[in-house]
Amino acid sequence: MFEIMVGAVLTQNTAWTNVERAIGNLKSLDLLSLDAMGRLGRKELAGLIRPAGYFNVKAQRLQNLCDFLQRQGGEASLSRMADGPLREALLEVNGVGPETADDILLYAFERPVFVIDAYTRRLFSRIGLVAGDESYEKLRSIFETGLESSVDLFNEYHALIVRHGKYICTKKPRCIECCIGRHCRYLSKNRQSAEP
DNA sequence: ACCCAGGGTCATA
DNA sequence: TATGACCATGGG
Numbered sequence: 325m326f327e328i329m330v331g332a333v334l335t336q337n338t339a340w341t342n343v344e345r346a347i348g349n350l351k352s353l354d355l356l357s358l359d360a361m362g363r364l365g366r367k368e369l370a371g372l373i374r375p376a377g378y379f380n381v382k383a384q385r386l387q388n389l390c391d392f393l394q395r396q397g398g399e400a401s402l403s404r405m406a407d408g409p410l411r412e413a414l415l416e417v418n419g420v421g422p423e424t425a426d427d428i429l430l431y432a433f434e435r436p437v438f439v440i441d442a443y444t445r446r447l448f449s450r451i452g453l454v455a456g457d458e459s460y461e462k463l464r465s466i467f468e469t470g471l472e473s474s475v476d477l478f479n480e481y482h483a484l485i486v487r488h489g490k491y492i493c494t495k496k497p498r499c500i501e502c503c504i505g506r507h508c509r510y511l512s513k514n515r516q517s518a519e520p
Numbered sequence: 521a522c523c524c525a526g527g528g529t530c531a532t533a
Numbered sequence: 534t535a536t537g538a539c540c541a542t543g544g545g
Contacts, residue, residue, distance in 0.1 A: 335526060337524095338525060338542080339526090341543075342525080378540045381540050421527060439526080485526090489526080495523090
């Protein structure tokens with residue numbers, strides 16, 4: 325639970341393999357609990373999550389998240405909130421934007437929320453099902469109204485998007501090689517993988 | 521040497 | 534509201 329929330333912040337614009345190291349540092353010191361991390365100084369926390377990049381910003385964001393969780397009296401009371409209000413509450417935290425909030429909602433609280441990330445946007449705009457420049461909320465609405473509202477379905481769907489999204493060229497909007505499922509020469513072959 | 525990685529905030533116009 | 538600067542490490 326708490327670990328998932330931490331991961332959601334650490335993975336912002338960052339390869340998951342780098343996040344794993346940061347998580348590993350925290351875990352080895354038994355700091356992956358609200359109680360333990362809450363007592364940690366910002367500088368010290370930043371040093372531990374260094375491999376995840378943006379460590380100063382993210383240390384502050386993690387502390388903001390911890391403060392929020394403590395104010396709410398832990399995850400237990402948050403679990404009782406309805407989807408909408410919980411989402412609004414998460415978005416109040418400085419450093420938690422729409423995608424991070426939805427990551428937390430889907431993976432930590434198991435709410436039926438469709439996460440829109442860079443891969444989703446890129447993949448579906450390449451296919452031609454969306455334009456690509458829609459707002460986050462607009463895209464989320466498209467997916468959530470078009471699909472059965474199911475945590476398991478959203479979970480699997482998103483996993484598939486990430487798995488295939490890696491193989492889509494970021495340089496050329498209309499790359500033929502990528503569109504027919506081959507590796508184009510602009511695409512480094514084995515991108516970093518793994519998933520939370 | 522360059523591009524990229526499952527974003528978000530803040531300052532500008 | 535919309536665009537740009539900034540944050541920073543690790544891998545291909």
